Amino acid sequence: MNKDCVIVYESIYNGNTEKLARSMAHTLGCHLIKPKEALNTDLSQYKAIGFGSGIYFGCHHPSILEVVNKLDRTEQHVFIFSSRGAPVLRNYHEPLKKALIEKRKKVVSEFSVRGYDETGPWVIIGGGNVGKPNEKDLKKATKFLHKSFPQYCMPDYYQNVTTRLPVKENFVHKYTHIVNEKPVILTGDLVTINHNACLGCGKCKEICPLKVIELIDHKAVPVNELDCTLCRLCEINCHERAISLHYSWIDAIKVAIRHGKRKSL
Numbered sequence: 678m679n680k681d682c683v684i685v686y687e688s689i690y691n692g693n694t695e696k697l698a699r700s701m702a703h704t705l706g707c708h709l710i711k712p713k714e715a716l717n718t719d720l721s722q723y724k725a726i727g728f729g730s731g732i733y734f735g736c737h738h739p740s741i742l743e744v745v746n747k748l749d750r751t752e753q754h755v756f757i758f759s760s761r762g763a764p765v766l767r768n769y770h771e772p773l774k775k776a777l778i779e780k781r782k783k784v785v786s787e788f789s790v791r792g793y794d795e796t797g798p799w800v801i802i803g804g805g806n807v808g809k810p811n812e813k814d815l816k817k818a819t820k821f822l823h824k825s826f827p828q829y830c831m832p833d834y835y836q837n838v839t840t841r842l843p844v845k846e847n848f849v850h851k852y853t854h855i856v857n858e859k860p861v862i863l864t865g866d867l868v869t870i871n872h873n874a875c876l877g878c879g880k881c882k883e884i885c886p887l888k889v890i891e892l893i894d895h896k897a898v899p900v901n902e903l904d905c906t907l908c909r910l911c912e913i914n915c916h917e918r919a920i921s922l923h924y925s926w927i928d929a930i931k932v933a934i935r936h937g938k939r940k941s942l
């Protein structure tokens with residue numbers, strides 16, 4: 678878990694901002710809290726904080742501003758995010774930005790997506806921004822964080838493995854990667870598990886529909902990688918961000934070939 682960052686968010690309408698906030702928290706590997714909890718948390722302990730909500734009447738939710746107004750004047754990196762109904766952002770972030778600057782926070786970057794909206798004129802056409810934020814928006818959010826907050830994003834050590842091996846039936850590759858003179862143990866290629874981060878909670882094992890993961894010596898191990906359908910449930914639900922999937926279009930085709938004739942789970 679990334680203890681350097683936290684995200685404070687509110688999402689009162691369609692859960693649009695919640696979807697975005699969850700994805701961002703996943704990229705950073707950090708906690709996600711609501712304003713009520715934030716008011717009872719010492720936010721000065723974090724090096725970086727994300728603040729976001731839907732846009733309601735031209736600005737963020739008042740509870741986000743309430744949290745910011747109660748911050749102390751510690752210098753911290755912050756980012757602002759939102760989901761909105763309007764096609765363009767206009768100056769919707771300005772009140773929050775102003776409040777953060779008054780508290781001596783360094784607003785590093787801002788991000789906004791369009792979110793499903795059925796208020797006002799949108800109701801005539803059955804709602805605007807249908808399906809948003811979608812996967813494409815969430816990928817943009819990930820890119821945004823990697824660009825503006827690279828030092829706070831969860832690293833994917835598998836990218837540094839130079840001697841990757843092809844996935845084999847009933848065999849899991851184990852790699853040792855050295856980070857700051859300490860070994861980081863990784864198992865698996867398609868489904869890679871960082872054993873330094875894994876707490877052995879077993880959530881990934883429980884959630885995987887294809888039973889790809891087993892717990893061995895209190896660590897998750899992808900014992901059956903070739904069965905992985907790339908659904909990403911394990912990756913998304915790992916609070917420690919210990920799991921990352923690595924695949925090419927060939928692997929995606931192989932999923933269809935392997936499971937094409939299946940009639941049930």
Ligand SMILES: Cc1cc2nc3c(=O)[nH]c(=O)nc-3n(C[C@H](O)[C@H](O)[C@H](O)COP(=O)(O)O)c2cc1C
Binds near residue numbers: 689690733734791795
């Ligand atoms: C009461 C209300 C007021 C809104 N005002 C605005 C607005 O001023 N500008 C805008 O772009 N969208 C506005 N919207 C649309 C929301 O910002 C948009 O649907 C957003 O994605 C909602 O986020 P949420 O589902 O996380 O609450 C408003 C929505 C509601 C319910």
